[in-house]
Amino acid sequence: MSKVTTGATMSLDGYIAGPQESGFDLLFQWYGNGDVEIPTASPDVPPLRVSAASAEVVTKEWGNTGALVVGRHLYDMTNAWGGRHPMDVPVVVLTHRRPEDRPEDDENFVFVTEGIEAAVARAKELAGAKDVVVNGGQMARQCLEAGLLDEFGVALVPVVLGDGKKLFGELGTAPVQFDGPVEVVEGTGVTHLRYRVKK
Template sequence: MGKVTTSVTTMSLDGYIAGPDESGFDLLFQWYGNGDVEIPSASPDVPPFRVSAASAALLRREWGNTGALIVGRHLYDLTHAWGGRHPMDVTTVVLTHRRPDDRPEDDADFVFVTDGIAAAVARAKALAGEKDVVVNGGQMARQCLEAGLLDEVGVALVPVVLGGGKRLFDGLGGGPVRFDGPVAVIEGTGVTHLRYRVRK
């Protein structure tokens, strides 16, 4: 069975995954467009990524081993559901209090879970089979970590300081939490990819 990881999270040097009032994404995600290697996007609203060779090798390996993604309703709404399909081309499990009116049924693109993070992870694992489940940063990652459901923390650390905003594990309860590693350090252009195992 695969692991549960936050490997898609991009973070500033001062620990923010978003700046004040949902700002800073242009700075956080510059590395997705500063290279020569194209990574296709399955979303009609998100163009292909162009990253460095080191980042491309990592994305191809990890995205290829991802069977499902977990996000919150806020990100789902903020991105307008990525135009109907997440760029990673996997089924996206959306944790929400109420499913959208325009999606009365689950499908191969989006599955909606209303009964908590443990249920969302269980559903994502069932969808992923032997592959990994990727949890979006922020509230989803924090809830998974608090519930003991996270196996690995992955961040794409970018050389920018945002000075405020939303942190990766904002409001974490039950800490401290210890990690082993880094188990991987990959230097891309404008980004350092770090992976740490959650110590159980």
């Protein structure tokens, strides 16, 4: 059955990015510390080279994903991943206004201006029987607050960033309880954890 999930690589002190969009070199070291290559569909993103345990987690998650929901900030920050997301699935971009250079939606990017519920609904249409993955931060927070989120995964890395951006942003509905972890996988330089949202 299709699920709405989110996930992020996170520091031990709970940040998915450091101050002023820093710390990614530390957070994503595990993307290049292994022997198993995972190709990406983006011309701007090189293949991942991860441990066998991490590769099993990543390939399973990517294989189960039918569409993504991201915010305009990430879309702009990555320069639209060079035209195609690394996971090779359509991306729904939640934005206040669509980019001027994208007057129409295509098989790579769909733009939604009506809020998180509309963005998730559109992503579900695109995903079919597969899962919808919502980007961490503001998108994940909005999804959790709206009762749309089913699961989330954390790739926990052994680094402390001290400050920055949290997985669920400034959550307005705390505290929130979860079931799990329902999955624990030890990779090289990362521990993969998965939790279910208590409905």
